[in-house]
Amino acid sequence: MRTMLVLALLAFAVPAYAANHAVQIKGMKFHPAKISVAVGDTITFTNADSMTHTATAGDGSFDTGQLAKGKSAKVKIAKAGAHPFHCAIHTSMTGTVTAK
Template sequence: MRIALTLAMLALALPAYAAGHAVQIKGMKFSPARLAVATGDTITFTNGDSKRHTATALDGSFDTGRLAAGKSATVRVTAAGKHDFKCMFHPSMKGTVTAK
């Protein structure tokens, strides 16, 4: 019993690790376009198109900057809530990150 209690206390004391998520940019779309994450998680956006793109949150919470063909950028989601994003070069390209 004492060992089980000690193990349970150690498990609660361990830090939570952020998860990593991936979004592909291909065919003038974000895939997936909707993502559910935890606050503190990271998202890596990879441009598989021949044109440059961005993934820019409308609320200013993240921005990949300009991504040339074949390039990637990783952002960290630091605030809970719904974060709509788009490509600044191609405003019809849209997505949503929901963080809890």
């Protein structure tokens, strides 16, 4: 029993090499709209609006595809630099992922 507890604690102590970041899509906006990540991190976009949205990078580095109400998609950020993104359906919805 004690060994199990120690093992469980060790599992949490292992450094996370890739973090996941959460972005909500709500009110025709990305929250947050500016996301700083490390190369290799993932971002989960969740659509809390009643209409369909996407999060599509202008440089093609990631694309959630169409997210209906309540749906989410996880994308991986593989390249360093600033990656402006937008909703492919509502192009006035914009944000930027900056990866180091």
